[in-house]
C-alpha cells in the first residue's frame with residue numbers, strides 16, 4: 525500500500541518511450557532512497573567503498589593456506605607434515621573442528637593442533653528457518669564482532685548455499701539492504717569457506733528440512749552462489765582462493781564442481797576479465813538491472829566507472845574464455861526498470877554480442893524495509909520475460925525463497941537487535 529502510494533507521488537517524469545506492450549504510457553520512477561540516505565561524494569554521486577576499515581585480521585586457518593603451507597605450518601607446530609592431511613579430512617570431509625572427534629590424532633597434541641590450524645571463525649548468533657524448514661538463514665559473528673549471513677536452501681535435486689564475501693558492502697546500490705550500511709571489511713578465505721563447512725555440518729545433522737522420500741541427492745551443499753553480503757570481486761584474491769578450495773577434491777578441499785558455483789558481481793570490469801583467466805570455470809552472473817546507462821547510473825552506482833556496454837563486453841569475454849554461459853541478473857522494479865522497451869533493449873544488447881552465450885534471470889524485487897520501491901506486477905513481469913525469450917534468449921524468472929525470514933536476495937542486512 526505505502527509502496528504504491530509512494531511511487532504514485534514520486535512525480536517522476538513520464539518517459540516517451542516508457543510504454544507497455546498494450547501501448548499505455550507508463551511512468552518512469554527514478555531510484556530514490558526512502559528511510560535512509562546514501563552517502564554522497566563531492567560530485568553528488570553515491571560514495572563507493574573499495575577499501576575496508578582497518579581492523580584486526582581474523583586468525584589464520586587451514587582453509588587460508590595452500591597444501592604446502594598447511595604442511596609447513598603443522599611442521600612448525602613440531603608435528604609430522606602428514607597431520608595436515610588428517611586435519612583437512614576432518615574439516616572438509618567430516619565438517620568438524622572438534623578435537624574430541626579426531627581419534628586418529630595423538631590425544632596429547634590434538635588441542636594444540638586444532639587451536640593452531642582450525643581456530644573458530646564463525647560464531648552462530650542466530651538461525652532462522654522457514655515453516656517448511658527447507659530454508660535456513662544463519663547469522664554469524666566474526667572474531668571482531670562483524671556480522672554476516674548465509675542462506676541455505678533445499679531444492680529438488682540440489683542444496684544451494686548463498687554465501688557472503690564481505691561484512692557489509694561498499695557498492696551502495698539503493699535497492700539492496702546490505703548496501704545501506706556500507707563496507708565493514710573483507711572476509712578472509714577461511715571465513716568464506718567456513719560458511720559452507722558449517723552449512724554441511726547442519727545438513728549432516730539432519731537440520732535442513734524438506735527432504736523428499738527416496739531423495740538420492742547427497743546430503744551436502746551442492747551449489748554455491750556468491751549472492752549474500754558483499755561484492756565478491758571487490759575482495760578478489762580471497763574469493764578466488766576460496767573458489768580454488770571449493771573445487772579442490774576432498775580431503776584437501778570441498779570437492780565441488782565449478783559449474784555449480786556462481787560468482788555474482790555489480791560489474792567490476794577489470795576483475796571480471798581477470799576471473800576469466802583464472803581457469804576455474806565457475807558460473808558468472810552480472811547484476812545488470814538496467815540496459816541503459818541513464819537508469820543504471822542511479823541503480824548500480826559503480827556504473828559511473830564501468831558502463832553497461834563495458835560490463836556486457838566483459839561478460840561476453842568471460843563466456844569466450846571459459847565456455848560457460850553467463851547469467852544476467854535483473855531485479856524487476858515496478859515502473860523503474862520493467863518497461864517493455866527495456867526488455868527489447870536488453871535483448872538487443874545481448875544479441876548484438878552473439879547467440880547462445882547468455883541467460884537472463886529476472887527476479888521480482890524484494891523491497892527492503894521502509895522502501896517505496898516495489899516489485900513489478902505479474903503481467904508486466906511475464907511480458908518482460910516474453911519479449912526477451914521472443915528474441916531467442918533463455919530466460920528464467922527466479923523465485924524469492926526465504927522472504928519470510930528476510931533471507932531472500934537483497935534482504936541480507938545483518939542486524940543483531942536482540
Ligand code: SAH
Nearest residue numbers: 700751754755788789811853889890933934
Ligand atoms: N554484490 C554482488 C552479489 C550480492 S547481491 C552483486 O551485486 O551481484 C546478489 C544479487 O541480489 C544481485 O543480483 C543483487 O543485485 C540482487 N539484489 C540486491 N538487492 C535486491 C533486492 N532488494 N531484490 C532482489 N534482488 C536484489
